[in-house]
Amino acid sequence: MERVIDILVQSGIEPGKVVLDHINRETLEMAWDYGSWLGLSCCLDKLSGPEVVEFYKEYGPDRFIVNSEWGYSGGGNRSVPKVVVDLKASNAPTEDIQKLVFDNAKTVFNLPV
Secondary structure, three states, X not given: OHHHHHHXXXXXXXXXXXXEOOOOHHHHHHHHHHOOEEEEEEOOOOXXXXXXXXXXXXXXXXXXXXXXXXXXXXXXXXHHHXXXXXXXXXXXXXXXXXXXHHHHHHHHOOXXX
């Protein structure tokens, strides 16, 4: 992650136009400090719903984009709904959940939906 961020900084691209994906506990702080959007690719054998809840509680909903990946164990296609269940169980407000799983991606990718 450090090398990727170094290249981005050298390129001069605005961090707000960058999505660093596959963020995990080891890369979170460095990516957060860079100032980009952070993709949380959830699946059974990598980033879990409870970990996403931890990140949300620590940093808030504003720069995360929750998405899914298939992973080696499969089942990735159900990861985002499972994260929503975990967020609801943590009493996250509906507006924050909406940001994490839809609105932030809509914003960064300028989607007309």
